[in-house]
Amino acid sequence: MNTNPLVGRDVVSISDLSKAEIRAILDQAADFERRLQAGERLTLLDGRILATVFYEPSTRTRLSFESAMHRLGGAVISVAEAKSSSSAAKGETIYDSGRMLESYADVLVQRHPAVGSARALADAAGVPVINAGDGTGEHPTQALLDLYTIEREKGALDGLTVAMIGDLKNGRTVHSLSKALAHWKTKLILCAPKALSMPPQLVAQLRSDGVAAIETENMGAALAQADVAYITRIQQERFETIEEYVAYRGVYVITAEALSKAKPGVTIMHPLPRVDEIATDVDPLPNAAYFRQARYGVFVRMALLAMVLGAI
Amino acid sequence: MNTNPLVGRDVVSISDLSKAEIRAILDQAADFERRLQAGERLTLLDGRILATVFYEPSTRTRLSFESAMHRLGGAVISVAEAKSSSSAAKGETIYDSGRMLESYADVLVQRHPAVGSARALADAAGVPVINAGDGTGEHPTQALLDLYTIEREKGALDGLTVAMIGDLKNGRTVHSLSKALAHWKTKLILCAPKALSMPPQLVAQLRSDGVAAIETENMGAALAQADVAYITRIQQERFETIEEYVAYRGVYVITAEALSKAKPGVTIMHPLPRVDEIATDVDPLPNAAYFRQARYGVFVRMALLAMVLGAI
Amino acid sequence: MNTNPLVGRDVVSISDLSKAEIRAILDQAADFERRLQAGERLTLLDGRILATVFYEPSTRTRLSFESAMHRLGGAVISVAEAKSSSSAAKGETIYDSGRMLESYADVLVQRHPAVGSARALADAAGVPVINAGDGTGEHPTQALLDLYTIEREKGALDGLTVAMIGDLKNGRTVHSLSKALAHWKTKLILCAPKALSMPPQLVAQLRSDGVAAIETENMGAALAQADVAYITRIQQERFETIEEYVAYRGVYVITAEALSKAKPGVTIMHPLPRVDEIATDVDPLPNAAYFRQARYGVFVRMALLAMVLGAI
Secondary structure, three states: OOOOOOOOOOEOOHHHOOHHHHHHHHHHHHHHHHHHHOOOOOOOOOOOEEEEEEOOOOHHHHHHHHHHHHHOOOEEEEEOOHHHOHHHHOOOOHHHHHHHHHHHOOEEEEEEOOOOHHHHHHHHOOOOEEEEEEOOOOOHHHHHHHHHHHHHHHOOOOOEEEEEEOOOOOOHHHHHHHHHHOOOOEEEEEEOOHHHOOOHHHHHHHHHOOOEEEEEOOHHHHHHHOOEEEEOOOOHHHOOOHHHHHHHHHHOOEOHHHHOOOOOOOEEEOOOOOOOOEOHHHOOOOOEOHHHHHHHHHHHHHHHHHHHOOOO | OOOOOOOOOOEOOHHHOOHHHHHHHHHHHHHHHHHHHOOOOOOOOOOOEEEEEEOOOOHHHHHHHHHHHHHOOOEEEEEOOHHHOHHHHOOOOHHHHHHHHHHHOOEEEEEEOOOOHHHHHHHHOOOOEEEEEEOOOOOHHHHHHHHHHHHHHHOOOOOEEEEEEOOOOOOHHHHHHHHHHOOOOEEEEEEOOHHHOOOHHHHHHHHHOOOEEEEEOOHHHHHHHOOEEEEOOOOHHHOOOHHHHHHHHHHOOEOHHHHOOOOOOOEEEOOOOOOOOEOHHHOOOOOEOHHHHHHHHHHHHHHHHHHHOOOO | OOOOOOOOOOEOOHHHOOHHHHHHHHHHHHHHHHHHHOOOOOOOOOOOEEEEEEOOOOHHHHHHHHHHHHHOOOEEEEEOOHHHOHHHHOOOOHHHHHHHHHHHOOEEEEEEOOOOHHHHHHHHOOOOEEEEEEOOOOOHHHHHHHHHHHHHHHOOOOOEEEEEEOOOOOOHHHHHHHHHHOOOOEEEEEEOOHHHOOOHHHHHHHHHOOOEEEEEOOHHHHHHHOOEEEEOOOOHHHOOOHHHHHHHHHHOOEOHHHHOOOOOOOEEEOOOOOOOOEOHHHOOOOOEOHHHHHHHHHHHHHHHHHHHOOOO
């Protein structure tokens, strides 16, 4: 790539990014992965400061960003539990928080339970803001690392059949990922209990964007066709009765046995943490990609940090 | 400046610092601001470690110090919520804590709810201690950054009329700042509800130090004369009845409209976080200095860290 | 030493380390101490990342490791209160946690209340794991820094009489240290209330390993013979009645007066934090080594980090 299209940009929603911009991010991530693998010490962000501000805990996401910053030679300041912090407790607004944080850091990563909070911070702060999850809203860096994982494991993004399995109603990761996949020639199999199916307006939007989207409750059928199976957790509190939960819970569990009837080599992904929707007998399989997925996330976040800070 | 008068010193109270020492700190802060602005990468504190130990949360102050340390190439270890930490919970004294921390870091920054706790830590530890607030006691770095802000915004410290508005009884920032201003030719307008007026013995001391201090309840009159208006929060719990609180609360609010009758160009300051004592319609005004004030704090803390560590 | 026997190794139990390996660690720690003392800036771990993950707070141990990492030029990511972290709260296993953390850091330090949790993490993670305490199990780095302290203060490890005084039943530090001392020609005086005496099977094991171990309730007699007195805290909750606690508590307190009858120059150690089992009038004595002990811990942890990461 000749130019870096993300300099000074906020990354609030996956929908803000064009296909070319996503392409540039994935390419940059691959470049960083290669260079780290070769033992290169990267110092592109020497002297820069990242602030991670988490109003709800998300150890995995926070550590992933902080690791990415350090891998590029940058420094980190952190509010791991912002809810109990003095400023928030004293009633400080997101606007004022943004005006404060821009004085202390060169780039901000925020996790907040309220939809729209990332946009509010981005509007306030004079430095780039990366959304690390805003309630049921967006989690764009998860979608980007999911794309990177698929391409890295399958060699391409075009021409794949991707099954999304589990709670597709509430899972913000599958919403963001499905929107991102719409840039490529993808067939989606949406496999969920009726009560937890993908929101109809999102399915309609995906189809109008040219995605072949099929809905089913049958996990076996989904696995038989999928090149990639993206699993999400089904949470008990989403159901009206325990009986309903238990019934579904038994069905939507990936085991080595279930995979023996799947399309050979199907890549198994999960945003983690898992509870029991993937059995541990799947872990040793070469196509179990969910732990590699976490590692890829560091490269993708390195790319985002370096690009919005104009270090590329 | 030829010599650095702060090498190895503790910064516990603004009263510990002579006018010449304050001058040296402000000059050093200005030097750092210029060099960062010019894009210089500073590494004066490479290899040094700052420990921030906060027994009550103060996100703003903690992040400001940590940012300052990183901007100078140093490293940070942090106890963001020391109250719940094992050592304090096991009954460890401030003395023992200081003897421990001096083994892990080269400079300590402590926030603690008890008056005198900063001095106790400084007496114990063999490394410099900077007080980041000890209850209703002192907060010397806030006073220093307030001075820096006034000089930076007004071009000088001598010859100014500074109005302090709000809760002057409990506000430790206005106490420290008024003492610091006594080194310069300043006129103070102390504007507060009767119940929240500046402690009489402090007013007497300021006057004996040559400060022209006027007391008033009339915010309009204060704003009409002030070159600088320093606003502090009025907290409901300071009043005996809600009616009294509501009455004052309506009066002591800075709005764009209130400022239209103020002395032109009056600099508006606030230690932040604010709640609603400054209306958001003030934010876009060029003389609204409170967010710049937060930024200046980083330069002042950089100066302090570099000076007590003897890196200047 | 010609080779580094710890490259890529986990440090879960003091029993995993041979005498030669312990020797190599102590020598490396001494080397680091000398070089820091000489003002050398060490950057052996530049570009490496340590993750500290604490499921129960231990400010002292966490800061000691983080300081050690920074003193070697490395970076740190931290979960200071892992219990409340999202992943653990969502039911993530230690196995999955290890698979996650290996993507973010090059070495892991974990504190966890459950015996065996350090081994579980080490089994999962593809990067070295250092146990910073697993319940009543092990705390091997404490034992190593205790050994370093004894050798540093006494000039040798062979031929010493070491008294362990206090709660020897529940104190994991004295268990680990006594096992480590068995590699040298040591005489142990185990001084505890009957109800809190060293577990009989451990005493038997020590004796079969060639340690001369004497048990007593008489602190005065122990101090009269000891070259080193290692004090541990007696906690009220270990007794069945308050009367019993108060009776022992009065006896097992080291004061300057008690030391006047001790063997001259006896080195006083304590894992810290102390409550009142060592009176503050002992602090100024030249043989009060407990605060130096904390400082030595940084050198020992530097050695461990550098060695398991293969930087030596």
